[in-house]
Amino acid sequence: MGHMPDLRAGDELLSLREQLIAAGYTTDGVSELLGPVASAALRREQRLPADRVTAGPDSPLAILVRLFSLGLPVDRAAVDVALDVALDGWGTARLLDHGLVVASGDEVRAAYDLRPYADGSREWWVLSDLPESMTGRPLPVSHVLGIGGASRTLASWSLRRPVRRALDLGTGCGVQSLHLSAHAEQVVATDTSARALDIAAWNASINGVRWDLRRGSLFEPVAGERFDLIVSNPPFVITPRTPDVPTYEYRDGGAVGHTLVRDLIAALPDHLEPGGVAQMLANWEVPAGGDWRTVVGGWFAGTGLDAWVVQRDTQDPAQYAELWAGDGGHRSGTAGFEQMYAAWLADFESRDVAGVGFGVITVQRPSTDREPFRDFAEATGPVQSPMGPTVDAGLRARTWLAEVxxxxxxxxxxxxxxxxxxxxxxxxxxxxxxxxxxxxxxxxxxxxxxxxxxxxxxxxxxxxxxxxxxxxxxxxxxxxxxxxxxxxxxxxxxxxxxxxxxxx
Missing domain, CATH: 1.10.10 (Arc Repressor Mutant, subunit A)
Structure with a gap:
């Protein structure tokens, strides 16, 4: 689709939000329209069932779903007739002016993915780049992800304590910042991608919240600052440093192995207030004959930080290579896929990696003078959703145990x-x-x-x-x-x- 330079943030988007609500373009409205089967398929990025459900009616809601949730072409006249009235003037011309759609002949297509998103008590709208399931081709390296499995996991596990200052490190389209806005007085959000920050600014505008958006790598944009809560879905994917593998900004931090996450943790003591908490997702390499607890435990040596790490999944090198070589729309069996697959296997072999773990890391800077606690656990089965209340209670319990x-x-x-x-x-x-x-x-x-x-x-x-x-x-x-x-x-x-x- 290419970059859309005329995407504009601003207070005018609040009126679009109001009209989307009025048209029923909400999580409940879309679920009711699609039904359970098509809704579940769409969460798996399979569009066909939802296409069949919405192909007949020309209702404003059906058109919005086809445009922004499915990425399908819609007749321009239908958009003008249905949306211009239903969305109080947000027809083709205005959507074009804001960079939300592109027109070609008699058809209109979405320039971005725009979907409702809820946490059980609040309703938001999240804009991101079109996924591969909509474009039908591999993603560009500057792609800005929407609401994926990793972002949902982090949102579910994050604490929801009221805090004064919160940092969303590597914000992407701003999903974690939306959650933080509900319980933080100030939200600072950073990213290395200017494009991601533009999209995050748009999402802040349509949802009526304000974030302090800053560009830079890791903690560079907040040097010398401390926070009560830090959340991060960093570009933790372990990626070979070779031309055979694209450098996707949303997943690749440019480091070797799990170095990026290790360095991020090493910097946390300088950016957490006493009693402050950081939570992040991560991958870690486990060498042949090694134990993941020893690997991750070494990251915390000398930091003085409490650490509670839960490993949720493990993969062997081939499984990991297959997952990420196929990410972004690259098809198994193609020359590009095979080159990337081989590059991953060679990269792991060069460091004698036998497996890769995935998990959630919760870190706390002790507020009293005591020995930090370290808890490394495995939980690969189903867990409570959301997990935030459990993590909050568990962190308080571990702190109490360490103190008494x-x-x-x-x-x-x-x-x-x-x-x-x-x-x-x-x-x-x-x-x-x-x-x-x-x-x-x-x-x-x-x-x-x-x-x-x-x-x-x-x-x-x-x-x-x-x-x-x-x-x-x-x-x-x-x-x-x-x-x-x-x-x-x-x-x-x-x-x-x-x-x-x-x-x-």
């Missing part, structure tokens, strides 16, 4: 969280169970295998007894040393508290 130590845990009266259940399994005819599992219904969906003593402890966590009192009573019943039982049980109890299975 084992002595504080022993003095505390815990309760079992409402979503926790117990499973007991044994051999047929056996008098006692051979496996006892404490299972969490929400959050990270933790399943913790415990022994008889720990199962007994959890069963009496009703807020009446301190941990010390409960363990001592259980030790007496089992005729074991109270000191030994405390030593054995405390690590698991701390884990149960950290992940919200036990609450204060």
């Amino acid at each position: 130590g084992d002595a504080g845990v022993l003095e505390t009266r815990f309760r079992v969280a409402p979503d926790v259940t117990e499973e007991r399994n044994g051999r047929p005819g056996a008098e006692d169970p051979s496996v006892i599992v404490i299972r969490q219904g929400g959050g990270l969906g933790r399943a913790v295998r415990v022994d008889t003593a720990l199962a007994a402890y959890v069963s009496v966590c009703d807020g009446e007894l301190t941990t010390a009192q409960a363990l001592d009573a259980i030790a007496t019943l089992l005729d074991v040393s109270p000191e030994r039982l405390r030593t054995q049980a405390l690590p698991t109890i701390r884990d149960l508290v950290a992940d919200g299975l036990l609450i204060r």
Whole structure:
């Protein structure tokens, strides 16, 4: 499609937003029009079911969906008749003037993808470049992504505490900044791409919010500044440094391996207020015979930062190469795809990489003088959505554990969280169970295998007894040393508290 230099931000876009609402171009309106099957297919970037649903009616909503959600050509006369009235003057001429559509003969096409987006309580509109599913050809390297799986993941896992200053590092089209605007007094958003910042400015305008937009790499635009909350969906994709692989701005930060994310974390202490939190997505390389916890743990050495990292997925080098060689519209089996595939494999071989992990990193600068906590966990199954409340509670719990130590845990009266259940399994005819599992219904969906003593402890966590009192009573019943039982049980109890299975 090429660049559209006449894309204009400004207060005039508030009237467009009002008319989109009136026409029903909202998340609920589009879902109702398309139905569950076509809606689900569109989320997978498959347009055909939605095309069939919207092909008949010339309603303003159907035309808006065909134009901006499907990227299909629409008869110019239909646009003028349906939209000019329904959108109070936002017909072809005005849409052309704002750079939102292009006209060719009797047809009008969208110049950008423009879709409604909601978080459950707020409705926004997000403009981005047309995806490959609309253009039918590989993306340009300056492509600005819209709302994808990674941006949704970060938005789901991000804290929603009220904060004074928030930073969206690598904002792209501004999805994370929209969420931040709901709970931050000031939002600073940065990106290396001037095009991304232009699109972010447009999205701020139509949604009636204001951001401090700055251009530059990583923390260069905010040198010397600190924030209460930093979120980042950085260009973390591990990319070979070879001409055979395009340098997509939205995914490639120009570094070797996972260096970009490692350097980003190293700079965080200079940009977080005491008690401040940073959250980001990342990939990390794991060498043959290595462990991802050792790799990522090394990034935090000497930083003084709390770290809570959850690995959500792993891929071998070939899987990773296939995913990203095919990203952006490059088809498997073509010469270009095969060249990129080979370049990725060679790049991984040069560093003896056996696998690549993907996960969510939550970092906190301690507000008190204490040893930082480090928690590296795996959660590859379904998790609660949104995860933000779970992360917030988990971060507070881990902070409390780091501050009070084992002595504080022993003095505390815990309760079992409402979503926790117990499973007991044994051999047929056996008098006692051979496996006892404490299972969490929400959050990270933790399943913790415990022994008889720990199962007994959890069963009496009703807020009446301190941990010390409960363990001592259980030790007496089992005729074991109270000191030994405390030593054995405390690590698991701390884990149960950290992940919200036990609450204060």
